[in-house]
Amino acid sequence: MNGPANTTQGRSLRRLVLIAALALVGVLAGAAGIYGIGAPARNPATATCQAASETAKRMAPLSRGEVAAVAVASDPHRLPDLSFRDGEGREMTLADWRGRTVLLNLWATWCVPCRKEMPALDALQAKLGGPKFQVVAVNIDTRAPDKPKAWLHDVGITNLAYYADPSAKTFQDLKVAGKAFGMPTTLLVDPEGCELGNLAGPAEWASDDAIKLIEAALAQ
DSSP states (O other), X not given: OOHHHHHHHHHHHHHHHHHHHHHHHHHHHHHHHHHOTTSOOOOHHHHHTHHHHHHHHHHGGGOOGGGXXXXXXXXXXXXXOOEEEETTSXXXXXXXXXTSEEEEEEEOTTOHHHHXXXXXXXXXXXXXXXXXXXXXXXXXXXXXXXXXXHHHHHTTOOSSOOEEOTTOHHHHHHHHTTOOOSSSEEEEEOTTSBEEEEEESOOOTTSHHHHHHHHHHHOO
C-alpha cells in the first residue's frame, strides 16, 4: 500500500511550504525596514508644508467678504519653482522669495479683470509690503513687451516691482499643477514655497477683508 509513503511526502511538502512562507515573511520584514513598507512615512513635501497647514487653518475663517472666493489650501503642497524675469531682464524664480510670504499674481494687459484689480494690488503692497511680505505681479503678455510697463506707468502703479514672463510658461506650469484656471490667477505662498490659498479671478486686495486674510498668513 502507498498510504505511509504518501503521508510522508505530504508532511515533507507542508514543511517546504512553511519554510518558504517564513522566508517570504523575513524578506518582507527586511523590505519594510529599508523602505518603510507598512510603517507610517512622512512625505518630505508634506513635512516641509507642515507650518503652512497650521497657517491655512488660521486663515480659513477669514476667507469671506471681498476675498470669499479665495480657496484656502486644505492640504498645502510646495508649488513648482516658477521662473520669470525682473524689470532689468534678470531671471528670477519663486525660490528667490524663500523666507517671505508672497502674493503671486499673474496678469496681462488684455485681461480686463487683471487691469481692474491692479491698483488694489499696488495698494496692498504699499500697506503690507516689506521684509515679511511682497506682492509679486508677473505679466504674461506674449506680444509688445513694452506695453505692460507703459500701462502700469499710465495708471499710476508705483509700489509693485515689475516682473514678466512673455512665454507665459508660469501660467502653463500652474495649469498643469491644477492651480491656474483663468486670468487673473493669484496664489498666496508661505515662506517655504507652500501654497496657502489660490484664486481664479479678481479680488479687492486692498479691502479690510483682504488685509485681515493676509495678516493671518503673516502671524507667527
